[in-house]
Amino acid sequence: MAVEAPAKHVFDFDDDDDDGPVVFKRNNTLSSKQNQLNSEVKKASSQRSDGHSGSLASYVQASNGQSSNSQKNKAIPSSKSLPVRSPILSPKASTSSARTSPVKSPVANFKTPASLNDHSKQALKQHKCNVVKEEKSPIKGATETNSDDDDDLQPLSARLKGISNQGTKGASTSSTSQSHRLVPKTEIKGSTKDPDDEAPLPVRFNMKSSAGTSSSKLYDSDEKKPLASNGEQNGSTVKGKQEKSSMLSGKRPLDKGNSLDQSSAKKPKISDTSTAMKSKQLAVKAEKADEDDDDDIPISQRIKKSTPTNSKTSSMKQKAAKVVSSSLKKLNRKSKKEFKNSKYIKSTKVSPSSGDGQKKWSTLVHNGVIFPPPYKLHGIKLLYDGRPIDLTPEQEEVATMFAVMKDTDYMNKPQFKKNFWEDWSKLLGKNHTIKDLDKCDFTPIYEWHLQEKEKKKQMSSEEKKALKEEKLKQEEKYMWAIVDGVREKVGNFRVEPPGLFRGRGEHPKMGKLKKRIRPSDITINIGKNAPIPECPIPGESWKDIKHDNTVTWLAFWNDPINPKEFKYVFLAASSSLKGQSDKEKYEKARMLKEYIRNIRAAYTKDFTSKDVTKRQIAVATYLIDKLALRAGNDKDDDEADTVGCCTLKVGNVECIPPNKLKFDFLGKDSIQYVNTVEVELPVYNAIGQFQTGKSKSDDLFDKLDTSKLNAHLKELMPGLTAKVFRTYNASITLDEMLNKETKDGDVAEKVVIYQRANKEVAIICNHQRSISKSHSAQMSRLTEKITELKGVLKELKIDLDRAKKGKPPLKDADGKQKRNLTPEALEKKIAQTNAKIEKMERDMQTKEDLKTVALGTSKINYLDPRITVAWCKRHEVPIEKIFNKSLLAKFAWAMDVDPDFRF
DNA sequence: ACTTCGACTTGCACGAATCTTT
DNA sequence: AAAGATTCGTGCAAGTCGAAGT
Numbered sequence: 001m002a003v004e005a006p007a008k009h010v011f012d013f014d015d016d017d018d019d020g021p022v023v024f025k026r027n028n029t030l031s032s033k034q035n036q037l038n039s040e041v042k043k044a045s046s047q048r049s050d051g052h053s054g055s056l057a058s059y060v061q062a063s064n065g066q067s068s069n070s071q072k073n074k075a076i077p078s079s080k081s082l083p084v085r086s087p088i089l090s091p092k093a094s095t096s097s098a099r100t101s102p103v104k105s106p107v108a109n110f111k112t113p114a115s116l117n118d119h120s121k122q123a124l125k126q127h128k129c130n131v132v133k134e135e136k137s138p139i140k141g142a143t144e145t146n147s148d149d150d151d152d153l154q155p156l157s158a159r160l161k162g163i164s165n166q167g168t169k170g171a172s173t174s175s176t177s178q179s180h181r182l183v184p185k186t187e188i189k190g191s192t193k194d195p196d197d198e199a200p201l202p203v204r205f206n207m208k209s210s211a212g213t214s215s216s217k218l219y220d221s222d223e224k225k226p227l228a229s230n231g232e233q234n235g236s237t238v239k240g241k242q243e244k245s246s247m248l249s250g251k252r253p254l255d256k257g258n259s260l261d262q263s264s265a266k267k268p269k270i271s272d273t274s275t276a277m278k279s280k281q282l283a284v285k286a287e288k289a290d291e292d293d294d295d296d297i298p299i300s301q302r303i304k305k306s307t308p309t310n311s312k313t314s315s316m317k318q319k320a321a322k323v324v325s326s327s328l329k330k331l332n333r334k335s336k337k338e339f340k341n342s343k344y345i346k347s348t349k350v351s352p353s354s355g356d357g358q359k360k361w362s363t364l365v366h367n368g369v370i371f372p373p374p375y376k377l378h379g380i381k382l383l384y385d386g387r388p389i390d391l392t393p394e395q396e397e398v399a400t401m402f403a404v405m406k407d408t409d410y411m412n413k414p415q416f417k418k419n420f421w422e423d424w425s426k427l428l429g430k431n432h433t434i435k436d437l438d439k440c441d442f443t444p445i446y447e448w449h450l451q452e453k454e455k456k457k458q459m460s461s462e463e464k465k466a467l468k469e470e471k472l473k474q475e476e477k478y479m480w481a482i483v484d485g486v487r488e489k490v491g492n493f494r495v496e497p498p499g500l501f502r503g504r505g506e507h508p509k510m511g512k513l514k515k516r517i518r519p520s521d522i523t524i525n526i527g528k529n530a531p532i533p534e535c536p537i538p539g540e541s542w543k544d545i546k547h548d549n550t551v552t553w554l555a556f557w558n559d560p561i562n563p564k565e566f567k568y569v570f571l572a573a574s575s576s577l578k579g580q581s582d583k584e585k586y587e588k589a590r591m592l593k594e595y596i597r598n599i600r601a602a603y604t605k606d607f608t609s610k611d612v613t614k615r616q617i618a619v620a621t622y623l624i625d626k627l628a629l630r631a632g633n634d635k636d637d638d639e640a641d642t643v644g645c646c647t648l649k650v651g652n653v654e655c656i657p658p659n660k661l662k663f664d665f666l667g668k669d670s671i672q673y674v675n676t677v678e679v680e681l682p683v684y685n686a687i688g689q690f691q692t693g694k695s696k697s698d699d700l701f702d703k704l705d706t707s708k709l710n711a712h713l714k715e716l717m718p719g720l721t722a723k724v725f726r727t728y729n730a731s732i733t734l735d736e737m738l739n740k741e742t743k744d745g746d747v748a749e750k751v752v753i754y755q756r757a758n759k760e761v762a763i764i765c766n767h768q769r770s771i772s773k774s775h776s777a778q779m780s781r782l783t784e785k786i787t788e789l790k791g792v793l794k795e796l797k798i799d800l801d802r803a804k805k806g807k808p809p810l811k812d813a814d815g816k817q818k819r820n821l822t823p824e825a826l827e828k829k830i831a832q833t834n835a836k837i838e839k840m841e842r843d844m845q846t847k848e849d850l851k852t853v854a855l856g857t858s859k860i861n862y863l864d865p866r867i868t869v870a871w872c873k874r875h876e877v878p879i880e881k882i883f884n885k886s887l888l889a890k891f892a893w894a895m896d897v898d899p900d901f902r903f
Numbered sequence: 904a905c906t907t908c909g910a911c912t913t914g915c916a917c918g919a920a921t922c923t924t925t
Numbered sequence: 926a927a928a929g930a931t932t933c934g935t936g937c938a939a940g941t942c943g944a945a946g947t
Binding site: 491492494496501502503504507559561567630631632633635639640642644667668669670706707710721722723772774778856884885886 | 935
């Protein structure tokens with residue numbers, strides 16, 4: 001397994017060409033292992049070219065934006081922070097490397113983008129336009145055309161795809177909400193036009209419209225995508241539930257450091273599985289091989305395979321070809337370099353234990369954490385029954401935390417006040433004058449707070465800058481860690497300040513005092529030979545020091561709100577440790593692609609199993625696959641009561657004859673999920689059975705929990721768990737949409753395509769955001785402008801009429817005479833104005849559509865960056881148009897992917 | 904077979920930084 | 926230059942999931 005084509009390894013190593021970042025690899029066994037791992041996995045799975053090979057090297061170095069420096073740093077562990085330059089971002093960074101050629105944007109083909117913002121904005125605008133159009137484009141009836149292939153997979157074909165749309169939006173929150181989803185709804189049924197297109201449009205289209213198509217076959221694409229897509233769903237956050245008793249769990253003693261951990265062997269995690277996977281996978285593949293269905297193949301590919309009819313397709317192919325060839329060249333060059341770096345090679349090959357579930361690092365040096373400053377008394381008194389009250393510093397500190405939240409929604413929540421009072425009154429003591437929170441008037445403190453805020457705002461920019469620098473100076477040493485000789489950014493080195501707990505939704509513990517964390521609460525994890533960080537607070541000391549290299553955390557403390565939980569300090573997302581696991585996550589999801597067909601067939605079969613547990617597992621898996629639901633672990637009573645798939649309650653699902661299901665529940669972060677979906681009849685029937693004889697608050701899947709579900713999934717594919725489906729569905733959707741819908745056009749248009757795909761994924765995953773406070777104001781402002789323009793238009797038309805008759809234009813609003821224009825000129829103006837109006841209307845629509853959709857979450861967590869990078873390379877879109885600075889750093893490992901990469 | 908630990912990923916909100924518009 | 930809008934970065938809450946404990 002391990003051996004990958006040598007060539008590959010060699011290649012990516014460092015290319016001079018433009019494309020790749022200059023790479024240095026660090027010879028770290030760990031990474032090499034992983035690298036190997038990945039390669040194995042890849043191999044196992046039939047992957048097409050993904051540029052994975054060299055990636056490791058490059059990303060390693062690039063990892064936190066520090067590029068070439070890493071090597072240097074190695075030598076000097078204690079080094080001070082060097083300026084961080086991301087090779088990706090700045091060409092200059094490449095100094096150390098041998099490379100001569102000018103480095104452009106490291107990401108190969110990308111052209112240097114100049115100002116992102118401008119572009120992107122434009123893109124956005126355009127995007128909006130396009131969006132509208134596209135959506136309108138008729139999507140074929142889900143049924144008709146297509147898909148013969150589906151047949152192969154019978155089970156799949158069988159399933160219905162349409163979803164109804166009615167997505168209500170957030171229940172409580174947004175009443176208006178429904179608007180956005182309309183676009184799609186409208187026109188879906190359009191007739192199908194080209195056969196080619198058959199390619200399934202993204203699900204969303206189908207779904208939306210279709211509510212009904214039942215029996216028709218689905219596109220296979222559907223199969224891959226979650227039904228959910230129909231945009232309708234989502235609700236906005238709801239705030240509504242409550243109940244639940246709170247009980248605090250007692251804390252348990254921390255385990256004190258056993259230095260043995262270091263050696264302690266945790267079980268191998270992924271790595272093992274990966275190996276295993278490989279074999280299984282192969283088997284599966286073999287099976288498949290004969291059938292020729294492409295189900296699992298991305299649509300676009302299939303298209304290619306079969307008959308590319310349309311010009312677009314062909315052109316794309318050509319492009320791709322070009323790209324490829326160039327990349328190959330590049331690779332060759334790389335190979336030369338590679339040799340130089342024998343270490344790298346070695347390391348790559350070495351470490352058979354790709355599994356490395358255990359050892360995460362060999363050496364780890366860092367400076368610990370920084371604490372928030374001590375509380376500063378302000379001396380402002382609150383009023384109790386109208387009289388000012390003296391408080392001790394501790395009492396005042398907590399009172400201030402509460403006062404400051406005066407204008408938040410928490411103040412309307414009795415639970416919040418109750419919890420706050422419980423904790424604060426304890427501090428006040430039994431005989432304190434203050435006996436009733438309702439008689440407290442925190443206004444003076446609140447006002448003081450506002451003033452302070454104002455003062456800060458009013459500071460001159462020099463002052464602000466000075467303060468910032470001051471802060472930076474203090475924090476600098478905590479910002480970096482040296483992991484196996486490479487300087488990496490630390491994610492959260494600041495200890496959380498004390499405050500009032502702000503739980504989401506109806507959290508039973510909201511308002512409780514989150515006490516100040518002291519050094520004696522903190523356990524540090526650091527390399528054996530590294531100096532132990534000095535405790536920043538004089539006279540105090542760390543709770544414990546560990547040297548556990550099987551974990552990645554640098555420090556942790558117990559959560560004061562829930563002492564049995566931990567708060568960890570980890571490396572930043574740009575670190576190679578994080579990058580590595582990110583990559584593994586996507587590789588696993590890609591592997592699912594190879595198994596998905598069989599998995600779907602299996603659960604489809606089990607919809608009617610006599611064994612209830614089996615049936616429940618089948619239906620649950622179906623929902624997770626189709627709707628991208630989360631697993632749904634069991635929760636304690638002292639948490640907000642939200643659910644996931646396994647914890648759905650009978651009342652969360654409503655059966656709507658003949659075969660639709662309406663979901664309505666609060667998911668993670670108490671975000672409402674509302675979606676009505678058409679499902680296959682067996683599923684519909686099974687849900688009905690699971691509900692019978694139960695009350696609304698009973699578990700729908702009473703025989704199920706996440707561990708059973710995951711145990712079952714693992715039998716189907718090594719390492720498979722419920723969350724993999726989310727990653728898979730998100731990434732495959734992006735990949736398919738991008739490949740299907742990207743057309744020739746300028747960069748801005750392409751960016752629009754990307755954003756549309758991104759939006760689709762966000763909808764599938766139900767990623768929401770709260771509506772900005774100024775949203776409605778913004779909308780009405782736009783409406784106003786449009787009306788104004790329409791007025792202008794009317795006038796122009798009148799003038800045009802007059803001009804045609806040889807009359808002068810009417811006077812303008814101020815009574816002044818307007819310039820005499822020729823009819824042609826007027827017509828031109830009219831056209832321009834019309835265009836402007838249309839554009840504004842589209843902008844408005846898009847804005848409305850996206851007002852509750854959060855695009856960022858999927859970009860950060862669900863979309864394989866290699867899809868994006870490869871697409872950008874293929875279509876000559878500067879990567880910076882899609883990824884901002886932090887994403888570029890986070891996805892450094894994906895930057896040298898082959899342009900042909902497909903998820 | 905469960906429950907509880909423990910570690911790590913995912914997710915939304917908010918404030919700061921930037922960019923746009925007035 | 927101020928005001929408004931958007932994007933970015935941070936904070937920290939809330940999930941997932943494997944493994945240890947009982």
